[in-house]
Amino acid sequence: MVKRGQIRKALSGFYYVYSDDKTYQTRARGVFRNQDITPLTGDYVEFQAENLEEGYILKIEERKNELIRPPIANIDIGVCVCSAVEPDFSSQLLDRFLVSLEANHMAAIIVLTKVDLVEKDKLLEIQEQLDYYESIGYPYLISSENQPWSEEDQNFFERNIADRTAVFIGQSGAGKSTLLNKLKPDLDLKTAEISLSLGRGKHTTRHVELLPLFNGLIADTPGFSSLDFETIESEELSDYYPDFLEQSKNCKFTGCIHRSEPGCGVKMAVKEGRIPQARYDNYLVILDQIEKRKPKY
Ligand SMILES: Nc1nc2c(ncn2[C@@H]2O[C@H](COP(=O)(O)OP(=O)(O)OP(=O)(O)O)[C@@H](O)[C@H]2O)c(=O)[nH]1
Ligand SMILES: [Mg+2]
Ligand SMILES: [Zn+2]
CATH class of the missing domain: 2.40.50.140 (Nucleic acid-binding proteins)
Known part of the structure; x- marks a missing residue:
């Protein structure tokens, strides 16, 4: 049958x-x-x-959509899990996750983990960056393993992932499985300390699995730290930056890739501090990588 x-x-x-x-x-x-x-x-x-x-x-x-890393299909929303330290917070990596989710028509939220391990000044600096991400449509939450959720935190998750299929992505050791155990203790997912010598996780989670949560599904995934954009062309990259898309209305040239063109609305916004310099610099790194990619025939 x-x-x-x-x-x-x-x-x-x-x-x-x-x-x-x-x-x-x-x-x-x-x-x-x-x-x-x-x-x-x-x-x-x-x-x-x-x-x-x-x-x-x-x-x-x-399929409605699919990711290559981690390998999964039919996802509504990606939860980008970033640790404040061990491994250190990287806006470059976060931007890569967000581009990858946007390109696959998935929503995104951010969770900053291990805030108990970071100094106050450093935390404020990261939060300042995350406030910007929130302002462009990526809400975030901060978390530390031993701190119970407030009602507000619980609402954050329910509001964003209830009734949906969510995938947790992030570097190995960032705390994806820890976070899921905190959300639903009976999941009892395996977690492990990051290797001190390598300063990164040990790939404790080894496969992608969808599990029921909040009347929807969540996927724990193995961590990874590099993300290549095999199918994105340089001209479309900025389409996956909601903030750039908005400013590119002011670009003088159609097809502007916001690098060396004169009269570029995105570069103007960076200059005036409306788009963070770091986000723009990260964009240029990815753009460069896409252009250096070997053509596929
Ligand atoms: N102090 C502290 N430790 C944390 C926190 N979150 C996670 N950890 C620790 O970090 C280590 C790695 O956490 P995991 O949940 O296994 O990380 P992961 O993202 O699932 O890693 P992979 O499965 O390898 O991709 C574990 O020893 C956790 O106890 C946190 O908020 N604070
Ligand atoms: Mg894990
Ligand atoms: Zn431009």
Whole structure:
């Protein structure tokens, strides 16, 4: 009998498909490999299963959207988890996460973790940066592992992720699994200290898994720190910056990429302090990287 369900976890060649309150262990038919299609966590599929252990995926339904890193499909919102320290807060990395989410038509919110480990001045400096992100549509919350949520914090999550499918993304060791355990202790996700010698996480979470939370789904994912933009062209990059998009109405040239063109509205906004210099500098780094990318034929 053909059933319909959603892949909630992919591990060691098996796809765990949730359907009618049951989870079926399935494999993908060779036909997907031939077509160069890999089923993703989050995919809605048609599958065949006589029992819970030996199912086969027959068809993958069209995706609303998909991310390559982490590999997941059909997401409403990304939760960018950034630690204040260990690893240090990086606006460059945050901008990369946001671009990646925007390019895939996903909303985004930010959680700053490990605020208990950072000095007050440093925290204020980071919060000042985050206030800007909030002003352009990315609300944020600060969190420390041992501090219980206030009612306001709880509302923040419910307001943003209830009834939706949310993916937690961020560097290894940033505290994604810790945050999810704090939101729902019975998840009991594995977490681990970051390696002191390397100053980064140990990739404690090794697979992407969708779990029920607040009447929706959340995905814990393995951390990563580099993000390439394989499919974004330099002319469209600024489309994924809501603040740049707004200012680019004032650019003199259509197709302005806001680098060396005269009469650029974005550069003017940076000069006048309406767009932070760091955000613009981060943009130039990504732009450069896209232009140096080897062409694909
Ligand atoms: N002091 C402090 N430690 C934290 C906080 N959040 C996380 N940690 C610690 O940081 C370490 C890494 O946390 P994880 O939740 O495993 O990080 P992760 O983002 O899931 O990492 P990966 O699964 O490797 O991607 C753990 O030892 C946590 O206890 C925090 O707010 N304050
Ligand atoms: Mg983890
Ligand atoms: Zn411009």
